[in-house]
Amino acid sequence: MSTVRPRPAPSAPAPAADTAVFRTRADEVYAQLKRDVAEFILVPGDRFTENEISDRLGVSRTPVRQALFRLQQEGFVEVLFRSGWRVLPFDFDQFEQLYDLRMVLETTAVHRICEADHRVDRSLLDTLAGIWLVPVAERSTDTAQVAQWDEAFHCSLVAAAGNAEMARVHSDVTDRIRIIRRLDFTQQPRIEATYDEHAKILKAIRANRGDQAAMLLRAHIETSQAEVRKITLHQVHLARHAGKTAPR
Template sequence: MHSHARAVAARTHAAVHAHRSRADDVYDQLKRDVAEFRLVPGDRLTEHEVSERLGVSRTPVRQALYRLQQEGFVEVLFRSGWRVLPFDFDRFEQLYDLRMVLETTAVQRICAGDSRVDQALLEQLAAIWLVPAAARSGDAAQVAAWDEAFHCALVAAAGNAEMARVHREVTERIRIIRRLDFTKQPRIAATYDEHARILKAVQRRRGDQAVLLLRAHIETSQAEVRKITLHQVHLARAGAG
């Protein structure tokens, strides 16, 4: 009897885990669709359409959409499915402010020689960003991904896991804005130049200089957020297609 109960419990656990995994997969895919402009503000979708497209049942789709609703990506429409929400620029501004605090604090700790600093992470960043101009990538999607990784690694290198976790959450929420920024080719070259200057200041333990450079770098990106129009988003979708 006990062994039968354990077997049932194990099967139930496995079913719940598989179910949760499918919901997680749908959630991740829909967030990618938003970040890569396959879904843009104002687009409507139904649970049936998403389940057909992704080849899953409607239950994990519904779970994923409710999770995205809680995070401010979509809203439910009465009897007519779901809609991707317009950009909340006030929220983006607040997230950029939080990002500024986390990243400048991390850089200060790194430059102060905190014993928890992960030097290997900093060396990995140097291998990507401190390269000759001829070795730079011109692939906007690749550089956008590396840009995210650069800022996440800077915070992670400071050795505070909770700071790194909060920073990753902020990064996810502003991803679409940063991807839009990288649809403009001059931003790629500027990102290489700015990241290189920040890294060199960090390597030399020049904390004040590193913070000033990082602050200017983030403020430039934040200023671009204020210029974004829905027209740009639709152009980006056309380009992604």
């Protein structure tokens, strides 16, 4: 009597060798296009094709398409029927809501930092002090640098509070309002005011005066929020022109 041996189950097909490569390249293209928006290389209303992006970045269309679909889901671009893609116009109602959310997260964070029984990452606060609590003569006048430091200041405050979920949500909000905040730092008086306001907030936090720190932070964010309401598309195009002519 012969024994019928069961056939081995077919093995799953091996993933294509370049799948991971495409995924990595798509991530790189995604990050680059977000930088392009934040740095005014691509501005609201700009139209482009996948081929144009492929040629500019030196990659194939597959990772470009993957990156664009991801950016579409996040509300940065939209696909146009038979005519490529477009950077979405500013949604100022959405910006208002995001600033409101940001204010809740950040004021909550500074209250937590100032609570005596709360574990805080003091190294983050020390790093911020090294940037913002400096003599006037040592302040940076590099608008791009100060814009990055400003973003890091607010993200670090939330991170220092020790709530990972708060930090994750705040990071998402920061991502979505980046272009608006960068526009705020095209004006030198706003840079000087930011140094002064950040210094006052940090001093209140270091003295564990939570209510004062939250009040100062709220006023600081409200000032920035008011500047957002004044932004016009003309300013965006001026910022793009300045970026093209600035020394690299």
